[in-house]
Amino acid sequence: MSKFLTISPSPHVKGEESVQKIMLWVILAMVPAMVWSFVVFGMGAIITTSVAILSCVFFEYAISRFILKTENSVGDLSAFLTGMLLAFNVPSSLPIWMIIIGALVAIGIGKLSFGGLGNNPFNPALVGRVFLLISFPVDMTSWPVNNNSGVDGVTGATPLGLVKEAISSGTPISQLTDQVPSNMDLFFGNIGGSLGEISAIALILGALFMLYKKVITWHIPVSILGTMFVFAGLLWTVDSEQFMNPMFHLLTGGAMLGALYMATDMVTSPMTPKGQLIYGIGIGIITISIRVFGAYPEGISFAILIMNAVTPLLNRYCKPKDFGRRAK
Amino acid sequence: MSVTILYTIVTLSAIGVLAATILYLTAQKFKVYEDPRIDDVDEALPGANCGGCGYAGCRAFAEACVSKNELSDLFCPVGGNDCMTDIAGILGLEAIKKDPRVAVVRCNGTCENRPKTNTYDGAVSCAIASSLYGGDTNCSFGCLGCGDCVEVCDFDAIKMDPETGLPVVIDDKCVACGACVDACPRDLIELRRKMPKDRKIFVGCRNMDKGAAAKKACTVACIGCTKCAKECPFDAITIENNLAFIDSDKCKLCRKCVVVCPTNAIQELNFPPRKVKAEKPAAKVEAKPVAKKEKPAATNNEESTEPKN
């Protein structure tokens, strides 16, 4: 027997879950997509991923140790995850120094400046990505050739970028069919793009694992993808020459990556199912609006960041299901 | 080109004038009359917004001063008499004088004096620990050491001593706002009259158990033996619930009670070392280490003066 008995308020048992485990599960869920990106982009992807992860972990350690002088939080794996997500969001040809800058922004500004994991209002990896996108638009949007892609046309731009360019120059969509990859190619990832966004199937596999582990609930992904589908579908029915079909929207431009991995980030998404649904619908509408009407071909990063900012408000007004309080 | 500049200047000026007019009109329309003296009083206050006066903040206190038109039950403990005289000057009223006070922690249950009997592993909060159980020693009246008082202090005037596990008041910084008094679930902190040179004599114990039980839990517990009350020439000491209390308004710092206290529960702080008598309690400590483990008053004294000077 130890020296003294321990006294603490109830409960005296604790569930198995921990922050570290949740992070680990998300990381595991991302492995299929990561492996696919290695297959498709080769060494470039491996270098990008390792640099992003290493620099995120390094900055987390260095900043919390030497600048903030707080407890070292590398162990919770959240920096590792941020690095991985950041790598998923950049092209594999991105210069290494840019990745490092992205990691610094993601960890330093996106996360630790707010007080570390749990206090950041925005998804750190997205902050890093958007910073890079705005600072180095050329490097961030020149995609390397996809080795497996059977379509010759998609070598310099993502399908979304291609379509955007075509539409703005007045080309009707029916003339693009031989340039735009088929839905099957999109689904399995035989396209160009950022590391993690190319293969919808790999991302969905990972998401199913997260659902099984209860890291995420269905509300956010379903509401985002559903809204995008409905909104894009409406536009498509109105004029299929001006607007792409909804499946195309779901499968391109990181919509899957965003809806399944970025928007579902616990810290920056609402807490109640109702809030999560509103949040998802918001992301869906903003994403399609940016893609169709905005200047950027791709919009989900901005949509998620915008809705991240709305999250505190949603938390405030969307209360959980009540028990016995309906009268009030 | 010059026409463009001209246009710009004219447009901007026009917008400026228009905005100014709107602002002026709105300000006039929604103007609320406020006694200008409130601002003056607010100015005279320390501006700490500590709530020690019983009002929500300095502004609320200033409003109360002006609206009540008398200062008999208004006192800013932070600013003290000087501040109240200033306010009285502004309002043309009479200010009451109060002795400056200082917070005193009435527990000396250090790890040595009061052995632990269990380990607390709940949330670090005295309020939570106190509502859960009697504490990690056998004394259910003493300091829990989670630092609720330190947390509420706006003036950094109370610090945890890592060695003793007890809070220490830094006299120079303490403004007697009373936040720590309210925060302590064990009612250990008292605001006592500030004595010359920060000297203090007080009963460093709140244990209301019977003597034997109290003594068993903590070597420096007050056992309610009444010796001090009998010794006190100024009737400053009362005994209630097996516990002595020294009224700081009556105490004249003669230190007679300290000498007679059999458990060293009465503490004296910031006194110069006693010439002859200081040796005695120290000698006793060495002779009977089990019975009296408390550090001699003189050592205590030096320790607590250090951070202040």
Added chain:
Amino acid sequence: MLKTFKIGGVHPAENKFSAGKQIETLPIPDMVTVPIAQHIGAPSTPVVKKGDEVKVGQLLAQSAGFVSANIHSPVSGKVFKIDDVLDSSGYKKKAIIIKVEGDEWEETIDRSTDLVKQTDLSPKEIVDRVAQSGIVGLGGATFPTHVKLAVPQGMTAEMLLINAVECEPYLTADHQLMMEKGAEIMVGIDLLMKAIGVKKAIIGIENNKPDAIKHLSQLAKEYAGVEVCALKVQYPQGGEKQLINAATGREVPSGALPISVGCVVNNVGTAYAVYEAVMKNKPLFERVVTVTGKSVSKPSNFMARVGMSVSQLVEAAGGLPEDTGKVISGGPMMGKALVTTDVPVTKGTSGVLIMREEEATRRTMKNCIRCAKCVSACPMGLEPYLLMTYAEKKMWEESEDSFVMDCIECGSCSYTCPADRPLLDYIRLGKGTVGQIMRSRKK
């Protein structure tokens, strides 16, 4: 699909090591300590004094008010002293200490084990007998049973719910009691139904006790209106409001009592105590206590007299293991950690759980990651993360507006938090403070 309550809940590892262990009767110790506050409400007033001879079942302390309960002597002997003793939370509380001499029972108590089924007592007489016998809720809350049975004016009870859920992990006292005293429990339920004037009773049992469900269903065939309801294993199903919701689908409104939806809930152990009190004239002075834990060599169910030292029970279960880190009175979710094992068994002691050192300490708290697991685990639909923040920041009004008073302190939030935040610790603080504020407002 098995029934359960509609929102929230967790499922901790059950660890029912002592399931199926026969209830053992313990030898009577030399000295017993009977606290005078063993129930919710006013502490009782002692009616014996130092030196008095007492018999088993004799009244020791009288109920002091409506919400209070009589306390009877668990042993025969001489009152040694009435003094303040350390209670389980380290505060001094008054207790009657009796030096045991022999085992002489009051003559009025029927000590035979024959099952008595028939009675011609009126409902009021039953309630009186329950009050006389000092029966309190034996699930652990120790709310005086006669108060529950007194249906307030203007309200009618529609049904009786028997709480045989035993949703706390580790504990098996109720389970074993059902297996061994099923027939008596059924009579007790019949008496309770008569006392509150209802024709329907539901016995809620969680699905992890199939033998008890089978046994009681068999017995219930003899009684019209009594049915056994198997429930999905989900903590905190044993909470009154959760049980009502699970078994009937009704929702007790915020701040109201179960009677507002026509239900009266009693524990299965209470039903047994009611049987003994009414049919055998035996007041409540002993109860079944589970002694268990991962390192306990002999996890057991004991019939223990009130006032026995917990250490005696622990000894009987094989002694305090070497690696003991924490001793809990009650279950792991809502039980109370003990400062020492030298505290008496009371009417509310449903179990003694001994936890190993490595289980005993909490992990360090981390930042909230807003995973909302506490929100989805809360059976009352509250937002624990928010209530904790309010309590930390002393925002009592906001706490009240967020329904902190609805918290049933089940601990599901703290259990589920991946960041190891002491949610319930702070919510309890908030609840206590808001409660005080509300009471002072009423005055």
